[in-house]
Amino acid sequence: MIPFQPILNSLKSYEAGKPIELVVREFGIDPHQVIKLGSNENPFGCAQPVVEAVQKAASTMSYYPDDSYLDLKTALGERFGVTPDRIIPGNGSDQVLDFACRCVLGPGDPILINRITFAMYKIYALQCGAKVHSTETVPHDLNAFLDLTKSVRPKIIFLCTPSNPVGDALDKSDVYEFLRRIPQDTLVVIDAAYMEFGNKKDPNKFIPAKEVTDLFPNVFYTGTFSKVYGLGGMRIGYGIGNKELISNLYKMRPPFSVANLSALAATTALQNESHVESYLENNLNEMKRYESFAQEEQIEFMNSYANFITLFARKNGKTSTEIAQSLLRQGIILRDLKSYELGALRITIGRPDQNDRVLDALRREFA
Ligand SMILES: *Cc1c(COP(=O)(O)O)cnc(C)c1O
Helix, strand or coil: CCCCCHHHHHCCCCCCCCCHHHHHHHHCCCHHHCEECCCCCCCCCCCHHHHHHHHHCHHHHHCCCCCCCHHHHHHHHHHHCCCHHHEEEECCHHHHHHHHHHHHCCCCCEEEECCCCCCHHHHHHHHCCCEEEECCCCCCCHHHHHHHHHHHCCCEEEEECCCCCCCCCCCHHHHHHHHHCCCCCCEEEEECCCHHHHHHHCHHHCCCHHHHHHHCCCEEEEEECCCCCCCHHHCCEEEECCHHHHHHHHCCCCCCCCCHHHHHHHHHHHCCHHHHHHHHHHHHHHHHHHHHHHHHCCCCECCCCCCEEEEECCCCCCCHHHHHHHHHHCCEECEECHHHCCCEEEEECCCHHHHHHHHHHHHHHHC
16 A cells, blocks of 8 residues: 555545536537636637747747746736746646645644635645634635634635635725734735736725735735636746745746746737737626626626626525536536535626527526
């Protein structure tokens, strides 16, 4: 027997969103007919110049990347108004979240997360042997975070705003008030994977990376190219913090952790903001169609500041799993939030043509 670490008994592998390939394999549906709205990707894809830049540079894949990632960090630095030494790129923002856990957590160390939140915080913390504490409400409640901070003394607090998988978001002023009351030696991770969407819907939800990390050196701000920039398949994200934090995170980093074509794609994406802007516009407008649908059908939902909406299945109707499975057979991939025990479905807001089909299918399920 291989002497596996006892920690592994308490760990589960992450359940990723379903891929198009699965629908093709299981139901024989033409991949072009599949609607993939289960993983919060940009339904318009990335900007065309990004595709062209990657195509043109394709043969550079034989070389290792520029491990300084200076082009990317300079572009991100300009975007956020910070110097490159305050940025760490990662193989998805997932990777920088993992670095943060491994830099701070040892066996038995407490962390604090929201009851309903991105599943990886817990998984990375458990991998370090940490003890996970969580609040009790579905949306973030900063008073509960504050109380629990006093009693459990977490080494890391994770705030996801706007939050996956329900879409609630915190006001900047409330977050700053909270940060003023948190011990300086508690690392607060602000996962801003959906910040662009939150800002579009309500600028009060916008937390500027430079300002928050200047004011609060114990904040680590993370972002991703997987969502609004349409680069999920390239696996690239970043973290922003003070220099000391970033240089420590760097010690956890494997060499060349971001592929060169991914870094190029991200750098190019930052130069094509109009694509992002029209996507944000679409997201806001199409979200309203789902909200109207839910209101008409009296389906419970939460106001979402992200690029998805979470609908709660009716207690006396079909379960979220039955609905998700039925839509899957029709070639529509949504996210069943079964593992969160909410009886809810998370639907990424798609293109108008996709939403037509999804809303028709949902209407039949909830009828
Ligand atoms: C998608 C997502 C991420 C990370 O995505 P990467 O693809 O690893 O960059 C992080 N946090 C939240 C809340 C997400 O939804």
